[in-house]
Amino acid sequence: MSENEVNPTISKSTGLPRKRFYRARAHSNPLSDSHFPVSISPSHVDYSRHYPQLFPSAGQADSSKRIQFADVGCGFGGLLISLSTLFPETLMIGMELRDKVTEYVKERISSLRVANPGQYQNVSVVRTNSMKYIPNYFGKGQLSKMFFLFPDPHFKEKNHRRRVISPFLLDEYAYVLEVGGIIYTITDVEELGEWMKSCLENHPMFEALTEKELEADPVVKLLSSATEEGQKVARNGGQTFQAVFRRIVPSDQTS
Amino acid sequence: MDSEPKKDIEVAPALIAVHPDQCSVAVAVGHHLRVFDLLAGSAVSLTDDSGASPFHTDNIRAIRFGAKGKLFVSAGDDKTVKVWSTQSWRCITSVSSEKRVSAVAISDDGTYVCFADKFGLVWIVDLDPPLHDKKPAPLLSHYCSIITSLEFSPDGRFILSADRDFKIRVTCFPKNPLNGAHQIQSFCLGHTEFVSCLAFVQAQECPQGLLLSGSGDATVRLWNVESGALLDTCEVATKAGLLESDGKAEDHDHAVTDLCTVLDGLLVAVAIQSLQGIILLSCNVSAKTLSVSKVVSIGGEAFVPTCLASPSTGTLWMVTGVSTLPGCNYPALARVRVISGIDVEQEPVIVGDDSIPGGEKLLETLQGTASVDDNAFLAAAEAVKTAMGHLLIKKQYPSENRESRKKCRNDRKLKG
Numbered sequence: 001m002s003e004n005e006v007n008p009t010i011s012k013s014t015g016l017p018r019k020r021f022y023r024a025r026a027h028s029n030p031l032s033d034s035h036f037p038v039s040i041s042p043s044h045v046d047y048s049r050h051y052p053q054l055f056p057s058a059g060q061a062d063s064s065k066r067i068q069f070a071d072v073g074c075g076f077g078g079l080l081i082s083l084s085t086l087f088p089e090t091l092m093i094g095m096e097l098r099d100k101v102t103e104y105v106k107e108r109i110s111s112l113r114v115a116n117p118g119q120y121q122n123v124s125v126v127r128t129n130s131m132k133y134i135p136n137y138f139g140k141g142q143l144s145k146m147f148f149l150f151p152d153p154h155f156k157e158k159n160h161r162r163r164v165i166s167p168f169l170l171d172e173y174a175y176v177l178e179v180g181g182i183i184y185t186i187t188d189v190e191e192l193g194e195w196m197k198s199c200l201e202n203h204p205m206f207e208a209l210t211e212k213e214l215e216a217d218p219v220v221k222l223l224s225s226a227t228e229e230g231q232k233v234a235r236n237g238g239q240t241f242q243a244v245f246r247r248i249v250p251s252d253q254t255s
Numbered sequence: 256m257d258s259e260p261k262k263d264i265e266v267a268p269a270l271i272a273v274h275p276d277q278c279s280v281a282v283a284v285g286h287h288l289r290v291f292d293l294l295a296g297s298a299v300s301l302t303d304d305s306g307a308s309p310f311h312t313d314n315i316r317a318i319r320f321g322a323k324g325k326l327f328v329s330a331g332d333d334k335t336v337k338v339w340s341t342q343s344w345r346c347i348t349s350v351s352s353e354k355r356v357s358a359v360a361i362s363d364d365g366t367y368v369c370f371a372d373k374f375g376l377v378w379i380v381d382l383d384p385p386l387h388d389k390k391p392a393p394l395l396s397h398y399c400s401i402i403t404s405l406e407f408s409p410d411g412r413f414i415l416s417a418d419r420d421f422k423i424r425v426t427c428f429p430k431n432p433l434n435g436a437h438q439i440q441s442f443c444l445g446h447t448e449f450v451s452c453l454a455f456v457q458a459q460e461c462p463q464g465l466l467l468s469g470s471g472d473a474t475v476r477l478w479n480v481e482s483g484a485l486l487d488t489c490e491v492a493t494k495a496g497l498l499e500s501d502g503k504a505e506d507h508d509h510a511v512t513d514l515c516t517v518l519d520g521l522l523v524a525v526a527i528q529s530l531q532g533i534i535l536l537s538c539n540v541s542a543k544t545l546s547v548s549k550v551v552s553i554g555g556e557a558f559v560p561t562c563l564a565s566p567s568t569g570t571l572w573m574v575t576g577v578s579t580l581p582g583c584n585y586p587a588l589a590r591v592r593v594i595s596g597i598d599v600e601q602e603p604v605i606v607g608d609d610s611i612p613g614g615e616k617l618l619e620t621l622q623g624t625a626s627v628d629d630n631a632f633l634a635a636a637e638a639v640k641t642a643m644g645h646l647l648i649k650k651q652y653p654s655e656n657r658e659s660r661k662k663c664r665n666d667r668k669l670k671g
């Protein structure tokens with residue numbers, strides 16, 4: 001591309017990538033086999049590619065700084081953008097299955113980095129199937145927050161195993177979350193809200209936050225407002241159902 | 256992915272298992288289960304009170320002895336798991352699975368049997384009391400990946416599961432596993448292709464054992480299961496001179512298909528997709544290293560072992576064969592061979608058919624016939640390779656096919 005050629009996928013007025021060029025199928029089947037590279041293990045994640053300003057050298061300089069927040073099924077990335085400035089010292093990543101949506105988020109972050117020097121350096125996105133590859137990106141107890149905002153509902157009973165919150169997947173989330181780490185979920189689909197809440201309630205390694213704790217947590221307010229899906233639901237006056245739980249040490253410590 | 260793979264391309268490799276005290280040897284090929292009693296020197300006739308005949312109605316995918324030799328388990332594509340007492344060779348418990356079964360494990364104390372289904376779910380049954388048609392409880396799950404191997408750690412603290420997505424999961428085995436095993440101890444990550452087999456090395460210095468894994472990436476790796484740390488990687492095919500060091504094992508010719516510890520793990524026997532013979536690795540437990548000790552070639556016939564087994568002595572039992580071969584006269588082909596005298600110092604001996612433990616009777620029982628035509632085995636080796644490919648190697652669709660694949664997806668059809 002020559003220098004004065006315009007990139008039609010970037011809006012001239014805002015300098016941000018235009019969403020319509022990154023539309024993709026509304027739902028992906030997370031069970032189908034992958035066509036994207038997968039990190040072999042958490043130590044293979046190239047931090048210098050995701051956070052070039054914070055990790056200038058490509059080598060795996062044994063920096064103690066690790067990714068701490070994961071936005072699973074991040075969509076167009078609205079939550080990450082809000083969290084980036086709210087927690088400027090924390091590394092965070094979005095995980096997204098759809099190729100074009102991931103590309104959009106990448107563009108969005110690099111535009112923001114250019115427009116706001118020094119900011120948005122702590123946020124990135126990776127195209128992956130979170131249901132299969134979470135342990136390839138994060139080690140034991142590495143994360144302090146995980147977000148599942150407006151996940152695909154998969155209504156049919158036989159498709160429940162495609163849901164991103166399920167009793168078995170919670171075992172993996174409990175593994176990557178540190179003790180005391182928090183899992184945030186929200187949906188506008190009542191049935192799914194009930195499902196996510198009951199999965200978490202029935203899991204021995206999670207406990208619900210109290211009303212007071214929810215009020216004190218600045219992140220809770222972002223759940224319904226920060227993402228594109230949340231904004232759409234709000235515009236249509238839809239109801240939302242959230243479940244926010246803490247990773248605990250199971251009482252059956254002998255297990 | 257929702258529909259199970261088509262039957263006609265499915266060939267099941269022959270399996271072998273040996274009693275820890277070498278009291279008996281079992282071979283499974285296709286739906287046939289054959290057991291030979293080495294102490295009595297005769298074929299075992301198994302009995303199943305449920306009246307099922309044959310005992311399995313489709314390819315058997317997993318067999319093993321457990322609970323220090325007291326129990327034996329068989330399972331496979333017919334979605335049944337059968338637990339046998341090795342005293343009476345009676346089926347003491349049978350379990351129906353919703354899906355086909357790909358791997359099994361028995362806890363050391365003989366209390367539990369775990370099995371993995373084709374959808375990555377691991378189930379558990381309590382053997383007390385032994386009953387027919389026991390209901391299994393879900394234990395853990397690998398998200399939609401075929402589980403290739405299940406193994407308890409020697410101290411019983413962990414249950415390990417390996418899958419075709421390069422992953423080995425180490426899960427704490429809870430006091431009451433019927434409520435599920437939720438606490439993951441570690442993931443052993445480092446393989447770059449499907450993991451095909453797991454085995455533990457035990458040693459005085461290391462009572463909890465070190466884990467060995469073999470993979471389609473042509474390596475055997477050594478792990479600390481507690482931390483998931485990769486301790487050593489042995490590029491077996493390269494080291495054994497089967498592969499140029501810069502060569503790519505793209506066609507999976509050098510996939511590790513099975514591994515088995517000999518002499519309590521001092522040596523490790525490794526079977527490789529294209530090798531007529533085995534590779535012996537030595538495992539240095541205190542230095543935590545693996546190195547190729549020797550390649551044992553089996554000349555004279557095309558013997559590429561599909562499965563290995565060893566009692567605690569220096570004897571290695573091997574089988575090659577497949578369930579069915581298109582255009583082959585032998586419907587359930589199996590060939591059994593033995594290597595004896597495996598020791599660090601000694602030269603191993605490939606035992607001739609005339610001096611095999613159990614003699615001709617054993618061969619007749621386990622192979623179905625005392626002698627088989629060599630050419631059949633070349634075809635069998637090819638068929639096994641294809642079968643492994645279908646089962647384990649991730650399908651890489653060229654992108655132009657992707658749209659058409661999507662169009663014929665099941666869930667779309669339903670909606671349409």
Ligand SMILES: C[S@@+](CC[C@H](N)C(=O)[O-])C[C@H]1O[C@@H](n2cnc3c(N)ncnc32)[C@H](O)[C@@H]1O
Pocket residue numbers: 027028030072073074075076077095096097098101128129130131132148149150151152164227228229230
């Ligand atoms: C309804 S959108 C919500 C997006 C965003 N969280 C929001 O609130 O706007 C759900 C997103 O999850 C993604 N997704 C679904 N399954 C996934 C998986 N297994 N791994 C990663 N992303 C997934 C979808 O591609 C989609 O972008």
